[in-house]
Amino acid sequence: MVIDDNPVDRYIAERIFTKYEFAEEIVCIDSAKKALEYLISFKDIPDKLPHLIFLDIMMPEMNGFQFLDEYKNLPETIKQNCIILMLTTSIHSEDHDKANDNPYVNRFLNKPLNVGVLKGLEDLE
Amino acid sequence: MHILNSLLQEQINKYQGETPIPEYLSNFLSIVSETYEHYEKDQKLLGDVLNSEGNGKEEAVAHQEHLEISQQIAHIGSWELDIENLEDTSRNRLAWSDETYRILGFEPGSVTPSTEVFFSRVHPEEVELMRNIVKDAVTNGQPSNIEYRLLLPDGMEKFILARSETLVDPKTKAPLKLSGTIQDITDRKKAEEELRIANNELRTLFENMQEVFFSVDMETFQQLQMSPACEQVYGYPREAFIENPNLWYEMILEEDRHIISANDPILFAGQSVINTFRTRNKDGKIKWLEVKITPTLNKEGKLIRIDGIAADVTKRKEVENALRDSEYKFRSLIENNSDAIMIINENAEIVFSSNSLFRITGYHPEDVIGIPNITFIHPDDIISIQKSREDLLSNPGKTNTIQYRRRRKDGSYIWCESIATNMMEDPIMHGIIINFRDITERKEYIEALKASNEDLKKIKMEMDRFVYSISHDLRAPLTSMLGVLQLIQSEVTDTLVLSDLQLIEGSIKKLDGFILDILDYSRNSRLEIKLQAVCFNDITNEVMNHLKYMGKGKTTIDIRVDINEDLYFYSDKGRLTIILNNLISNAMRYCNPEVAHPFVEINITSTSREVNIRVKDNGIGISEENQQKIFDIFYRVSSNSIGSGLGLYIVKEVVAKLSGSIQLQSSPGKGSEFSIHLPNLVNV
Numbered sequence: 104m105v106i107d108d109n110p111v112d113r114y115i116a117e118r119i120f121t122k123y124e125f126a127e128e129i130v131c132i133d134s135a136k137k138a139l140e141y142l143i144s145f146k147d148i149p150d151k152l153p154h155l156i157f158l159d160i161m162m163p164e165m166n167g168f169q170f171l172d173e174y175k176n177l178p179e180t181i182k183q184n185c186i187i188l189m190l191t192t193s194i195h196s197e198d199h200d201k202a203n204d205n206p207y208v209n210r211f212l213n214k215p216l217n218v219g220v221l222k223g224l225e226d227l228e
Numbered sequence: 229m230h231i232l233n234s235l236l237q238e239q240i241n242k243y244q245g246e247t248p249i250p251e252y253l254s255n256f257l258s259i260v261s262e263t264y265e266h267y268e269k270d271q272k273l274l275g276d277v278l279n280s281e282g283n284g285k286e287e288a289v290a291h292q293e294h295l296e297i298s299q300q301i302a303h304i305g306s307w308e309l310d311i312e313n314l315e316d317t318s319r320n321r322l323a324w325s326d327e328t329y330r331i332l333g334f335e336p337g338s339v340t341p342s343t344e345v346f347f348s349r350v351h352p353e354e355v356e357l358m359r360n361i362v363k364d365a366v367t368n369g370q371p372s373n374i375e376y377r378l379l380l381p382d383g384m385e386k387f388i389l390a391r392s393e394t395l396v397d398p399k400t401k402a403p404l405k406l407s408g409t410i411q412d413i414t415d416r417k418k419a420e421e422e423l424r425i426a427n428n429e430l431r432t433l434f435e436n437m438q439e440v441f442f443s444v445d446m447e448t449f450q451q452l453q454m455s456p457a458c459e460q461v462y463g464y465p466r467e468a469f470i471e472n473p474n475l476w477y478e479m480i481l482e483e484d485r486h487i488i489s490a491n492d493p494i495l496f497a498g499q500s501v502i503n504t505f506r507t508r509n510k511d512g513k514i515k516w517l518e519v520k521i522t523p524t525l526n527k528e529g530k531l532i533r534i535d536g537i538a539a540d541v542t543k544r545k546e547v548e549n550a551l552r553d554s555e556y557k558f559r560s561l562i563e564n565n566s567d568a569i570m571i572i573n574e575n576a577e578i579v580f581s582s583n584s585l586f587r588i589t590g591y592h593p594e595d596v597i598g599i600p601n602i603t604f605i606h607p608d609d610i611i612s613i614q615k616s617r618e619d620l621l622s623n624p625g626k627t628n629t630i631q632y633r634r635r636r637k638d639g640s641y642i643w644c645e646s647i648a649t650n651m652m653e654d655p656i657m658h659g660i661i662i663n664f665r666d667i668t669e670r671k672e673y674i675e676a677l678k679a680s681n682e683d684l685k686k687i688k689m690e691m692d693r694f695v696y697s698i699s700h701d702l703r704a705p706l707t708s709m710l711g712v713l714q715l716i717q718s719e720v721t722d723t724l725v726l727s728d729l730q731l732i733e734g735s736i737k738k739l740d741g742f743i744l745d746i747l748d749y750s751r752n753s754r755l756e757i758k759l760q761a762v763c764f765n766d767i768t769n770e771v772m773n774h775l776k777y778m779g780k781g782k783t784t785i786d787i788r789v790d791i792n793e794d795l796y797f798y799s800d801k802g803r804l805t806i807i808l809n810n811l812i813s814n815a816m817r818y819c820n821p822e823v824a825h826p827f828v829e830i831n832i833t834s835t836s837r838e839v840n841i842r843v844k845d846n847g848i849g850i851s852e853e854n855q856q857k858i859f860d861i862f863y864r865v866s867s868n869s870i871g872s873g874l875g876l877y878i879v880k881e882v883v884a885k886l887s888g889s890i891q892l893q894s895s896p897g898k899g900s901e902f903s904i905h906l907p908n909l910v911n912v
Contacts, residue, residue, distance in 0.1 A: 109704060115711035122718070161700040192703045194744065195696065196802060214704075215711030218718065 104130045104153035106138045106170065107190070108162040112214065116157060116190075119216050125224075126155070135162055135170035142174075142181050152184040155227065157216075160191040160198055167191070171205050186227060188212055299327035303412040307341070311366055311394075312404045322346075331388070331412050333380040351377035351385065369394035369403040375413070387417040440538040442469075446523075446531045449473045461517065461540045463510030476538075479507040481514070495523040496531055504541065516545035571659040572601050574652065576617065579659060588644075588666050590637030601662070606633035606641050620650040620660055631667065643671040691754065699747050706740050738872075745874040748806050752882050757800045759909055764793045764832045764839070767801065771808045775816065785816055786827035793834040798910040803882045807841065810875040811902050815845035817871070820897065823847075839906050846899040855892055 105116040113131040120126045130153060132138045138156075145151040160167035167189060174182070189202045190212045202211045209227070212220055299305055305328030310321040322343065326336035332349045339345055343362065350358050354376045364370055371393050378386040392408030434441060440461050443452040451473055454466040462469075462479060469475050480488065484505035491501045500522045506514050521536040562569050562582045568589070571580040577600050581593035589604070596604070605613050609632035616628045627649045633641040646664030651657035710733065717729050768789055812828060819826040823846055831842040850858060850865065857863045859880040862873040883890045888906035 109708060111708040111712065112704075115708065115715060118715055119711075122715075161697075161704070192700060192707045194699070194703075194747075214707035215714060217711065217714045 104132065104138065104141075104155070104185075105157045105190075106132050106135055106162075106167075107157070107159040108133055109159070112159070112216075116216055119218070119221065123218060123221055125221055135165035135167065135173075138170065139173055139177075142177060142185070146178050146181050149180055149184050152181060154184070154186065155224075156185050156187045157190040157212075158187055160189065160193050160202075168201065171207060174207060182207065188224075190214060190216065296326050299325055300330070303327070303331065305329070305331045305410050307408055307410070309343075309366075309406040310404075311406055312402075328410060331386065331410055332378065333382075333384075349378050349380060351379040353377075365392055365394060365406055366403065369396050372408075385414070386412055387414045389413045438539065441536070442538065443533060443535045444473070446533055452533070458538075461515070461538060462507070463513075476507075479509070481506045481508060491521065495521060495534065498523055498525045498529075498531075504545075514542075515540055516542045567663050567665045570596075570601070570662040570664075571657060572662060573659045576600050576602060588642070588664075589634060595637070604635045606635065609633050616648065617660070620648055621652065624650050624653045626650050631671075634664070642666050643668045688754070695747065695750055695754075699743065702743050703740060706736050706743075710736050710740075742872040742874070745872045745878060749874060749878045749881065752803060752806065752878060752885060755802075757885065757909065758802060759798055760801055761795075762797055762799050762801050762804060764791050764797075764804075764834060764841075767804055767808060768830060768832070771805060771812055774809065775813055785819055786825060787816075788827060788829045790830065791832045793832065793839075794836050796836060796910075797834045797839055797908050799839070799886060799906060799908070803886055804906075806882050807879050807904065808843075810879045811841075811843040811904075814871070814875060815843055815847060815900070818845075818847045818900075820846060820848045820899070822897075835908075837908055839908070841904040841906070842901060844899065844901040849896040849898050849900055850892070850894040851896050855894060858892075859890075 105113055107113050107116070110133070113133065117129050117131055120129050130141070132141060135158075142152065158167045158170060165173075171187070174187070186209045187207050188209055188211075191198065192214045193199070194213070199211055202208045212223075306325040307328050308323045322341040324332075324336075324341045328341075329336040329338070332346065347355055347358065358376060361372055361374060365372055371391075373389075373391050375387060375389050378388055380386065389411040390408060392406055394403045395405040395407065396403050434455050436457075437455065438457055438460065439455075440458040441453070441455040442458070443454075444450070445452050451466075451470045454469050456466065458469065459465050462476070464475065472478075477485070477488065487503050487505045491503065494501050500520060502518065502520045504516060504518045507517055509515055517538050518541040519536055519538045521534050523531050524533040524535070526532045563584060565582070565584055566587070568585040568587075569580075569582040570578055570585070573579045577598055578596045579598075581591075581596055583593060585596065586592050591604075602610055602613065612630065613632055616630045620626055620628055627647060629645065629647050631643060631645050634644045635641055643666070644664045645667045646662050648660050648662045651659060651661050713729060713733055713736070717726065717733075720726060720729070768791065772787065772789075808830075812830065815828040819828075825846075827846055829842075829844040831840075831844070833840050854865050858865065859876050861877040863877070864871065864873040880890060883904055883906070886906050886909070888904055890905075891903045892900065893903070894900035
């Protein structure tokens with residue numbers, strides 16, 4: 104699952120994942136709120152839940168950190184199935200530290216998403 | 229006795245004036261008067277006994293009894309010695325009256341009277357003398373009138389007045405009988421002795437006191453007496469005052485003489501006066517005298533005599549004047565102070581206020597005295613004032629500083645800062661001293677400052693948000709472009725297109741680098757130093773990690789890292805990263821393509837006091853001319869330069885922010901070495 108308000112970035116993610124056959128199914132969602140709703144709707148169907156969530160930080164309405172605050176309260180079934188990766192342009196060390204301090208964030212990735220970045224994720228497969 | 233007593237009383241009255249009689253004197257007086265009363269009582273009894281005589285038909289026994297009683301009462305004993313038949317030892321020639329027995333310490337009739345028995349009771353020191361006197365009386369028939377002492381077995385000493393007469397044969401003139409009286413005068417003797425001591429004490433007092441005692445006969449204006457202290461007080465001996473009865477007046481400073489003239493009506497009315505005035509002494513010194521005069525009027529109410537004491541009070545006056553001056557000084561200080569000073573009592577009422585209260589609040593001191601201080605306090609501040617007061621009252625001597633609003637007479641409120649001290653236990657102050665000033669202006673100024681500080685904080689926060697958004701909004705499209713570009717690169721094989729795409733990628737990266745530089749610069753100038761223990765190894769690794777794709781496509785650069793660090797070096801990690809990132813990326817970027825083995829040497833040595841960061845390369849180097857300019861903002865050495873022209877400028881700024889210094893050694897074609905010294909900020 105890719106959560107990003109920027110359509111170009113969503114497009115890049117979809118293209119890269121498809122091209123390198125990174126994922127069986129790709130869900131791109133343009134807002135954190137919708138992503139939460141999506142996750143909750145499949146809370147009882149673990150097979151439908153995403154394995155990896157690529158989360159942007161700077162988004163309107165609900166940003167990445169606000170998403171994480173809500174995510175914390177989601178049912179365990181969801182949290183056990185998902186690994187969250189921050190994918191952002193932010194180079195602020197505060198954002199970096201904040202993300203690393205969050206127990207649900209696996210790692211912090213810098214955009215753009217490319218083959219080099221995907222290679223770094225092979226251990227998650 | 230009576231005369232003595234009244235004389236003494238008079239003397240004492242004279243010396244003492246209105247002051248009470250000293251204890252030892254009053255004790256003495258009570259002894260004298262007791263003795264005197266006793267004596268008087270005896271006399272009266274004796275008189276009664278004597279008066280009861282004279283009926284003419286008493287018997288001899290009755291007469292004898294009367295006599296005995298009389299003797300007993302008067303403490304007078306009588307005796308008789310038959311000298312005519314002195315050699316006839318068969319008869320007792322000495323006869324004593326009962327009182328004689330008693331005076332000598334015997335029960336009447338308990339011993340046989342004899343001269344030896346008598347001498348056994350005479351004080352040993354006087355036995356010799358008495359024997360001679362008795363012998364003389366017996367032999368020559370001389371009447372005697374002497375005083376001597378007895379010493380009784382119980383140690384009691386008695387004074388005796390003895391009189392004797394010799395009865396002679398009218399024809400032969402030979403002595404027949406010796407008869408006499410002995411009178412116990414111990415009481416009288418003791419009283420006399422005590423009186424003598426008291427008189428001596430009075431005399432000593434008179435002679436030695438610092439004050440001058442004097443008496444003047446107001447009919448002749450002659451000095452009746454003057455004590456020797458006059459020489460000390462006036463500088464003249466007493467003779468001078470007897471010679472010139474007006475001398476004391478002439479010595480008074482002219483401007484003070486009116487004080488003496490004012491006395492007349494009071495003295496004539498029989499009342500005492502106390503004057504304080506200045507005299508010019510014999511040696512010209514000005515002295516302050518305090519004189520107390522007591523007049524004596526005769527029966528017609530005419531002033532006949534004055535008695536007085538003159539004391540030198542110069543020292544006291546000097547102290548008084550010094551005290552008055554210093555009191556005046558303090559008062560002036562208080563009144564002219566811009567602070568107001570108040571004293572409030574245990575009921576929190578104002579008991580004193582300096583005049584400066586008027587300047588500050590419009591109230592005169594008399595407007596507020598007796599009114600509870602709380603009356604003038606703003607309702608919202610009353611609780612804090614009361615708390616401070618309670619705190620003060622439970623801590624004597626403590627001082628509290630408090631700010632509150634005080635009402636002015638016109639009803640407006642001013643901000644005051646007051647310093648209050650608990651001086652309840654001070655016997656003079658006995659209250660809380662409040663020293664306060666108007667700080668309304670200062671308060672307003674501080675409020676304005678606070679408001680503008682708040683504004684600045686807001687602006688700063690907005691600025692932070694602004695920079696944060698800018699960095700995102702500017703960089704997000706660039707990374708998107710880069711992402712799309714990399715997608716295309718992975719799908720295109722046409723070398724021409726690929727080299728074109730390479731150009732686009734370079735431009736995008738350059739633009740991104742430029743944005744990052746501007747962010748670094750803005751963060752350095754805005755953010756406070758964030759102090760933390762730093763690990764140079766970590767920072768260097770992070771930087772190297774970030775730069776690892778940089779050398780791509782070029783000859784491999786040999787990066788040599790040598791770090792010797794002290795564990796406890798404190799500085800700002802973010803800023804150190806900026807420094808290292810810029811220096812290392814520059815060294816890599818400007819490597820010399822002519823050189824076979826390009827290298828970058830990073831050498832960091834930290835101690836507990838400072839760190840030395842050296843970044844050395846064998847790159848293209850910098851000409852001497854440019855060495856001065858490369859730290860300037862937006863300066864780029866040539867149009868071929870890839871950077872933004874900000875990197876070294878930012879390094880310079882950051883180094884300055886961290887209180888460090890930077891040096892550059894470089895020669896074109898050979899390489900450059902940047903050396904930076906930064907202090908450990910915890911020791912600064």
